[in-house]
Amino acid sequence: MSKNIFIILSVLSFTIACTEQQTEKDQESKGKDKPLNFVVIFADDLGYGDLSSYGHPTIHTKNLDQMAVEGQKWTNFYVGSSVCTPSRAALLTGRLPIRNGMTSRVNRVLFPDSHNGLPQNEVTMAEQLKKVGYRTACIGKWHLGHKEEYLPTNQGFDYYFGIPYSNDMDNIIPFRSAHGYIDFWKSEERKDINTFNVPLMRNTEIVERPADQNTLTKRYNEEAVQFIRQNKEKPFFLYLAHNLPHVPLFASKDFLGTSNRGIYGDVVEEIDHGVGQILAELKKNGLDENTIVVFTSDNGPWLIMNEEGGSAGLLREGKGSTWEGGMREPCIFWGPGRIQPGLVTQIGTTMDLFTTFSKLANVPLPDDRKIDGTDLGPTLFEKMPSIRKEVFYYRGDELYAVRLGAFKAHFITEGAYGPPAREEHNPPLLYNLEVDPSEKFNVADSNLDIIEQIQALVKKHNSDLVKGKDQLKDRG
Template sequence: MPRNVCLWWSLLTLFVLPVAFSVGDDTSSEPPPNLVVIFVDDLGYGDLGCYGHPTIRTPHLDRMAQQGTRFTQFYVAANVCTPSRAGLLTGRYPIRSGMVEGMIPRRVLFPDDTIGLPAEEVTIAEVLKQRNYATKAIGKWHLGHLPEFLPTTQGFDSYFGVPYSNDMDHVRGNDERPAYWNVPLMRDSEIVERPADQNTLTKRYTLEAVEFVREHPENPFFLYLAHTMPHIPLFRSKEFTDISLRGLYGDVVEEIDWSVGQVLEALRESNCAQRTLVLFTSDNGPWLVQNEAGGSAGLLRGGKGSTWEGGMREPMIAWWPGHVPANRVSAELITSLDLLPTAAALANAPLPDRPLDGYNMLPLLEGKEDSPRDTFVYHRGAHSHAIRKGPWKAHFINQTSYPTKDPVHYDPPLLYHLEKDPSEKYNVAENHPEVVAELRQLFEQHVEEIARLPNPFAATKP
């Protein structure tokens, strides 16, 4: 070989080929972890075996908690369906997106509403699409049922489910036919069944979720499985009829427990478990006025529609073998607002360029750090009702349940030490005026900030 050719070959092997091989190494590196969020409807803090229910059997969720971490101070963004879902998916207090009473015609969206989650909002799915995640939404959406507001316009590749609550579209009966729920079941933007056979919804959602997991054994994916149940009316499949000591409500929860077991097993069988973070929680507390058809908040006060703890503190279980510590119970403060920043950190994806109200909780989930959050504001509709900092919670306004009577205003506010008194029985405001003053200042600052937010639907007629 001529000397000059040898020289060029030496330079090529020294500089060019290593660069080429390093590019190849980047493209063959491990994909980012998967994310599965299982979000049920109207489940109470006390409705699972691992959270103390004496007669509802939840062996799969109990095992998930044993293999992962169970959180005892996890909060959702709102105390009813639509705003809670907006907060989880955007990482922002739902008043920022307008998904609250006072900006939408009612407390939640109804089938005759023509608005939905604004297109400019950025969801977890859209954040993860930056890293080429496959994304799927299954179940209850409730952020707008018109084509321009469905999951497929908010970063999800596909959708299968009911676009709003299962008690909507009620058709009254007469002498010739019985009453029925005319709720549509959709695939992407098309109605595939109406009325949906609600007895089979939990099972069909589960089969759809398992199929999605099995379709993506190697590529990263985000699965948002938002169960319709146990929101009333309650339905369960034939296999789960009359199996629970708790009655119909227990049957429904036990079928959801089975569903969780099926999803986790599909992850194991697809060899995805070691690279999949699974989070299980609910959108708000139990619907107490439904009596036996509603759930239980356990030792917590209040339920759905209220800003007492029972309305917004929910079960939350995190599972990720080899990453989330097993058999751990955490009392760290964490919220559904934190899921979007956590998902972005999980995927090493950029955050949306807008104000966020959540924190990256990945180090907390992995047991490496404490929660970076020490404050949380409890909202009802467009109004701030209460604030928590550390163990202290101050109520400035409250309403008891859903539906509710007129709001009650407190001046001075009620003050509770939640770690000593999670049931909010003992108002200790008189004993801690300095705590009341600090929380009042933080609360008023938040109220002033919220008052400056524009209404995204100001020009929209209901």
């Protein structure tokens, strides 16, 4: 290389470096002014212990693990209910399901013969964000009413692609089995997509029935990526609600048989793959510094499904229960340059997303009703302690347990699906969840003051509680 060329190249490289720096700065400040996009990735029946970053030894969720390294990994994050329909209602409205009638003592969730759904007068996160011009999509499982008036496109979503209720529904075979529902899940019929007459919908139309469940996760992931690509110029809210790893378990051919954990692992790793695709698409379109992505699940693992159910890790019990395994979930927040990376042991809930996103998008909260969410912003962006100190654990329309700070009081306990029988506790059972996350050591006797504080909190909670009309009871 001649000396002259060397000097020219050096100047050139220096100039390019400076320009790149300036461009980066421009982009950064530009990015910070633009409205934020929100992506909520919601799994179904995934347990606290089902990601490698949350301790699973053989499910390898490499994209979620990387997301946790780059973002915040929450370890005390809760859903609004231990079963599907009420949990989704809580997420989308920022309200306890007891307030909007989406939890019932008669039916725990909506069924294909249910009459109702999420009431129209509820404000969903999608409706909230549409007030300020967001494009909104629901991709995946809905389960908040399958009649047209209750479908996503009538609840604030511009676009819907998915199944209207659980992937095991619209199917009389399990209930007709000689040994009942549980025995059905050991039969070969569970592996046939034709056993489940679940419809796949686009907006309000059924486009496939039965849905080809083998490729649902793959198609949801593709639809999610496409929605991001199509809306890169506008602010958007994407609600990607996978219907797996809820049984029946299906994976596309690229994932089937690839995980050490068996079909359950295949399924979780395909969801994880989609997370990688989504984050890559955001980066590709320069949206990563301008988007908050949250990953969590609707409730704990369905333990009665044995090997085809997940794991709550060190937490007690699973789906259907008000023990921690039923309602505490893995939760990862991602937003490079905004979310402060690290482990967060503060308390948060899915209902807080409604409040947090509303604030970030500058949409006032509805002022004619109680909103249960709190703003997670201080924790997400400044690593401050969470505003939230309490969690209410409802089962049906009854308050079974309450967490206040480190302590959780169980007023009622009951097996998730079967024994042990319902039992009321007075004084309540009391666990220090920070010291004893597995709820093994009842410390009620030495903490009567804490019990009094929790009882006062319950009294306050009940004093202004307006129970919504039961939307789940009418069927057939």
